[in-house]
Amino acid sequence: MGAAHSDIPWAIILILLPLAGGMGCFLWPRAATVLGLLCVSAATLSVIGLGWQLQDAGVYHHAVGGWGAPLGIDLYADGLSLLMLAATALVGLGVSAYVAGYFERKDSNRFWPIWLILLSALNSLFLSADIFNIYVALELIGLSAVGLTALTGGRDALGGAMRYLLAALLGSLAYLLGVVLLYHGFGSLDIKILAERVEDTPALWAALGLVCAGLLLKTALFPLHFWLPPAHANAPAPVSAILSALVVKASFYVLLRLWLEIFAPRAGGAVGELLGLLGAAAVLWGSILAVRQTRLKLLIAYSTVAQLGYLFLAFPLAITAGISAWRAAAYLVLSHALAKAAMFLAAGNLMHFGGHDQIVDLDRVVQRLPLTTGAFALAGASIAGLPPSGGFIGKWLLLEAAVTQGRWDFVVVIVIGGLLAAIYVFKVLGYAFTQADVLRESRAVPASMEWAALSLAIGAILLGLLALPVLGLLDIGNAFGTRETGP
Amino acid sequence: MNWNSWIPLLVVASSLLPGLVIFGLAEDRVGLRIGLNMGGALVKFALVAWMLWGVYQGHEFEARLALLPDLELVLRAGPVSLLFVTLSTVLWLVTTVYAIGYLEDSPYRSRFFGFFSLCVTATVGVALAGNLITFLLFYELLTLATYPLVVHRGTKAARRAGQTYLVYTIIGGAFLVLGAMWLYTLTGTLEFTPQGFLDGLGNEHRPALTIIFALLIGGFGVKAALVPLHGWLPQAMIAPAPVSALLHAVAVVKAGAFGIVRVIYDVFGVEFSAGLGVTQPLAWLAAFTIIYGSLRALFQDDLKRRLAFSTVSQVSYITLGVAIAGPIATVGGLVHLVNQGLMKITLFFCAGNLAETLGIHKVSEMNGVGRRMPWTMAAFTIGAFGMIGAPPIAGFVTKWYLGLGALDAGQSWVVFVLAGSSLLNTAYFLPILHAAWFREPPPDWPAARDFGGKETAWALLIPPLLTAAMALGAGLLASLPFSPLAWAKLIADRAF
Numbered sequence: 002m003g004a005a006h007s008d009i010p011w012a013i014i015l016i017l018l019p020l021a022g023g024m025g026c027f028l029w030p031r032a033a034t035v036l037g038l039l040c041v042s043a044a045t046l047s048v049i050g051l052g053w054q055l056q057d058a059g060v061y062h063h064a065v066g067g068w069g070a071p072l073g074i075d076l077y078a079d080g081l082s083l084l085m086l087a088a089t090a091l092v093g094l095g096v097s098a099y100v101a102g103y104f105e106r107k108d109s110n111r112f113w114p115i116w117l118i119l120l121s122a123l124n125s126l127f128l129s130a131d132i133f134n135i136y137v138a139l140e141l142i143g144l145s146a147v148g149l150t151a152l153t154g155g156r157d158a159l160g161g162a163m164r165y166l167l168a169a170l171l172g173s174l175a176y177l178l179g180v181v182l183l184y185h186g187f188g189s190l191d192i193k194i195l196a197e198r199v200e201d202t203p204a205l206w207a208a209l210g211l212v213c214a215g216l217l218l219k220t221a222l223f224p225l226h227f228w229l230p231p232a233h234a235n236a237p238a239p240v241s242a243i244l245s246a247l248v249v250k251a252s253f254y255v256l257l258r259l260w261l262e263i264f265a266p267r268a269g270g271a272v273g274e275l276l277g278l279l280g281a282a283a284v285l286w287g288s289i290l291a292v293r294q295t296r297l298k299l300l301i302a303y304s305t306v307a308q309l310g311y312l313f314l315a316f317p318l319a320i321t322a323g324i325s326a327w328r329a330a331a332y333l334v335l336s337h338a339l340a341k342a343a344m345f346l347a348a349g350n351l352m353h354f355g356g357h358d359q360i361v362d363l364d365r366v367v368q369r370l371p372l373t374t375g376a377f378a379l380a381g382a383s384i385a386g387l388p389p390s391g392g393f394i395g396k397w398l399l400l401e402a403a404v405t406q407g408r409w410d411f412v413v414v415i416v417i418g419g420l421l422a423a424i425y426v427f428k429v430l431g432y433a434f435t436q437a438d439v440l441r442e443s444r445a446v447p448a449s450m451e452w453a454a455l456s457l458a459i460g461a462i463l464l465g466l467l468a469l470p471v472l473g474l475l476d477i478g479n480a481f482g483t484r485e486t487g488p
Numbered sequence: 489m490n491w492n493s494w495i496p497l498l499v500v501a502s503s504l505l506p507g508l509v510i511f512g513l514a515e516d517r518v519g520l521r522i523g524l525n526m527g528g529a530l531v532k533f534a535l536v537a538w539m540l541w542g543v544y545q546g547h548e549f550e551a552r553l554a555l556l557p558d559l560e561l562v563l564r565a566g567p568v569s570l571l572f573v574t575l576s577t578v579l580w581l582v583t584t585v586y587a588i589g590y591l592e593d594s595p596y597r598s599r600f601f602g603f604f605s606l607c608v609t610a611t612v613g614v615a616l617a618g619n620l621i622t623f624l625l626f627y628e629l630l631t632l633a634t635y636p637l638v639v640h641r642g643t644k645a646a647r648r649a650g651q652t653y654l655v656y657t658i659i660g661g662a663f664l665v666l667g668a669m670w671l672y673t674l675t676g677t678l679e680f681t682p683q684g685f686l687d688g689l690g691n692e693h694r695p696a697l698t699i700i701f702a703l704l705i706g707g708f709g710v711k712a713a714l715v716p717l718h719g720w721l722p723q724a725m726i727a728p729a730p731v732s733a734l735l736h737a738v739a740v741v742k743a744g745a746f747g748i749v750r751v752i753y754d755v756f757g758v759e760f761s762a763g764l765g766v767t768q769p770l771a772w773l774a775a776f777t778i779i780y781g782s783l784r785a786l787f788q789d790d791l792k793r794r795l796a797f798s799t800v801s802q803v804s805y806i807t808l809g810v811a812i813a814g815p816i817a818t819v820g821g822l823v824h825l826v827n828q829g830l831m832k833i834t835l836f837f838c839a840g841n842l843a844e845t846l847g848i849h850k851v852s853e854m855n856g857v858g859r860r861m862p863w864t865m866a867a868f869t870i871g872a873f874g875m876i877g878a879p880p881i882a883g884f885v886t887k888w889y890l891g892l893g894a895l896d897a898g899q900s901w902v903v904f905v906l907a908g909s910s911l912l913n914t915a916y917f918l919p920i921l922h923a924a925w926f927r928e929p930p931p932d933w934p935a936a937r938d939f940g941g942k943e944t945a946w947a948l949l950i951p952p953l954l955t956a957a958m959a960l961g962a963g964l965l966a967s968l969p970f971s972p973l974a975w976a977k978l979i980a981d982r983a984f
Binding site for chain 1: 557635646659673
């Protein structure tokens with residue numbers, strides 16, 4: 002498009018605007034909802050603007066304050082960053098629309114400032130080109146996420162938040178130690194410069210171990226997932242949506258970036274294989290536990306553990322399949338973000354309506370909320386990888402990579418994970434169609450909350466038909482192509 | 489994109505859009521809902537008639553939409569697709585009328601008709617799919633759209649039946665995706681091609697191709713109710729009668745059988761699969777299913793369950809005809825796709841009428857019912873004789889061509905299967921007919937409803953009479969152009 006678009010520093014707006022908005026909400030609590038909605042909408046528009054910019058001019062590079070790396074801080078955006086930003090914006094928009102009807106005044110005043118700061122931190126993480134900046138963003142994300150988890154108080158929520166805080170701090174600490182080792186060993190914090198300088202030394206291996214451990218803990222990869230279900234299941238529904246859809250993806254994104262640029266060329270084989278193994282275990286273990294849950298939100302939380310496992314299957318597959326496996330992972334990140342947010346919001350509607358989330362008793366509430374049930378069903382179809390949906394495209398690409406390489410072990414895991422997902426989704430839906438008498442009075446659910454959930458779910462389904470344009474945007478900057486060769 | 493490429497899309501949209509609107513309608517907007525349903529059905533009918541004429545003249549109707557870098561969604565109207573599209577369009581029209589009459593005053597009608605429309609959308613999509621991935625997409629959609637219909641009653645039994653249905657079909661779906669993916673990595677295409685697209689593959693791929701064939705047939709066999717994958721079908725009988733009618737005659741079971749047809753003709757190719765040695769075991773399995781289904785039907789007292797096992801048996805005629813892999817048997821198999829649909833839907837409509845009007849659910853309650861409901865039972869009789877294979881009803885045409893085709897292909901054992909099956913069909917249908925027409929009716933019926941002077945409501949009576957007439961016509965007028973038989977011959981001519 003015209004020059005007017007390319008002049009606007011969208012990336013900087015994406016970081017500063019929510020930050021300013023968050024402070025504004027803190028200062029003027031009365032205007033918090035309006036201000037928050039405005040900020041999130043503006044951020045969404047900025048992502049579109051940035052997308053245009055990338056499509057026109059290719060990769061975006063900006064030296065903050067005019068000081069480029071290695072001295073200053075760089076902002077960097079390619080197709081992969083754009084995909085993450087877009088996921089954040091879409092989920093953020095849905096959740097924000099939802100929140101307007103969900104919280105009481107008191108909670109709402111607390112929610113908006115923290116959420117906007119979290120949004121700013123997420124955006125800056127996806128735009129950072131420097132591992133220390135990423136640490137700062139990660140820490141900010143972790144702390145604000147914990148704050149949101151504990152938002153409404155209550156014993157379960159506080160307990161979950163406490164465990165979450167410990168995991169988040171431990172994770173960042175390990176990551177920070179890794180960063181220190183890298184800086185000490187190779188004298189830079191900029192990812193691209195590090196990529197050129199790193200050598201196969203013990204320092205690199207130690208850094209790899211620390212960074213991976215820290216990020217895996219934050220991403221809740223099996224067996225480091227212990228903190229996730231209680232935190233995600235006991236937080237208020239819109240917070241669960243943000244945590245499951247976005248926050249765990251942030252640390253995954255960092256791992257993916259560092260892996261692609263720094264670690265894969267030197268340490269590809271064995272570590273990648275190990276990550277794949279853990280991913281496979283996560284798929285199976287998370288799915289089985291999800292099937293066994295009796296509370297809806299716990300079921301959805303364990304489903305997150307399982308779906309995160311799929312992302313790690315790409316690490317070993319990418320050693321020879323390269324781009325196609327990474328594309329699959331990226332597509333799964335995006336579609337899981339939308340679908341999982343929709344699921345948690347739908348669960349929130351059900352809880353709001355019936356006052357509980359016991360699955361067997363859902364029949365008394367589900368059938369009176371057709372839009373919410375529809376949202377849950379569509380999101381569930383995407384999670385289970387049924388066509389047409391974003392989840393189907395992602396799993397199809399992953400399956401293709403696995404079959405092409407003859408990795409039948411992963412093929413089996415992918416297929417069984419899909420079947421188990423279908424089981425836990427339909428376990429809930431089965432009750433939606435059973436008729437039962439209404440035992441207790443229910444609270445009406447505002448239309449905005451029903452439509453927020455449904456829109457996100459429809460988005461997850463539509464992704465199944467938009468693979469070409471999305472993959473086209475993802476290819477900007479060739480994030481996966483630069484170093485795809487194995488060890 | 490020229491005008492012709494829009495028509496397949498419109499055919500799909502003509503039930504999808506009304507369905508989506510119906511979801512949003514309030515329960516009491518009966519008139520609008522009926523208008524949308526019937527309007528969609530009529531538009532679809534007109535579009536399909538137009539395509540029939542066009543394909544007969546040799547025109548192409550094709551729509552393409554990119555799905556992935558080298559994978560497209562394709563809707564294409566060829567002779568094989570049109571056979572199935574026409575069947576589903578016509579029977580959808582009839583079933584809609586029936587369902588409107590049947591569900592009068594019951595709750596959740598908007599939900600029901602919404603999913604009903606989605607179900608037909610998926611079936612038409614399956615019929616028109618021009619490659620395996622499009623087929624899979626609509627096939628899975630069909631699973632999801634029928635589930636709410638199966639559990640529509642909302643009872644515990646319904647939920648259990650729905651669960652069984654899902655477990656079978658979703659596992660089947662996983663087999664399909666796996667098979668399709670494997671095939672795709674070997675060939676780089678999934679486009680349905682007459683005589684298959686595997687010719688280029690060398691001998692070293694034979695074991696893999698055999699497994700892929702098993703995966704695909706296993707996946708489709710679930711919906712086609714091939715023994716031992718048939719367990720869900722009798723349970724799904726819990727659904728309301730129009731759903732059973734649609735499930736058994738058009739949508740689910742037929743989609744499975746149609747998938748088998750596609751795999752053998754347009755993916756592997758008849759000669760290639762015969763060369764691979766996979767059609768012979770399939771023929772045996774189909775034959776076994778035919779006999780097994782009939783035997784089980786013999787011992788069912790519940791009328792709908794008896795009909796369900798009869799479906800298990802009858803649908804495998806299609807598989808058998810295709811698996812014999814000769815031109816004449818092909819005609820028999822394909823024409824049965826239509827014939828079984830017409831006859832079975834008639835039988836299910838009649839069973840629904842008996843349940844709705846008199847509360848009869850069991851064969852043992854049917855004594856003398858022919859006197860109380862002569863028109864319904866007349867339609868039932870035509871359907872039953874058709875299933876037995878008595879001339880001049882449609883079922884006779886099937887068995888005739890299957891028998892001839894088997895002899896032509898040197899597989900005379902099939903004739904014994906056909907004879908045995910006909911004998912068994914007679915054994916489980918004739919007692920029903922005898923009881924209905926010649927036994928004394930009981931003093932009162934289980935749960936009779938009064939319809940004034942008529943035997944039942946018009947909307948319930950006209951559909952079975954219409955489909956019975958069609959079943960009769962498909963046999964009597966088999967030699968006319970555009971009859972199912974003529975169309976099946978056209979397909980066979982192009983496939984060999």
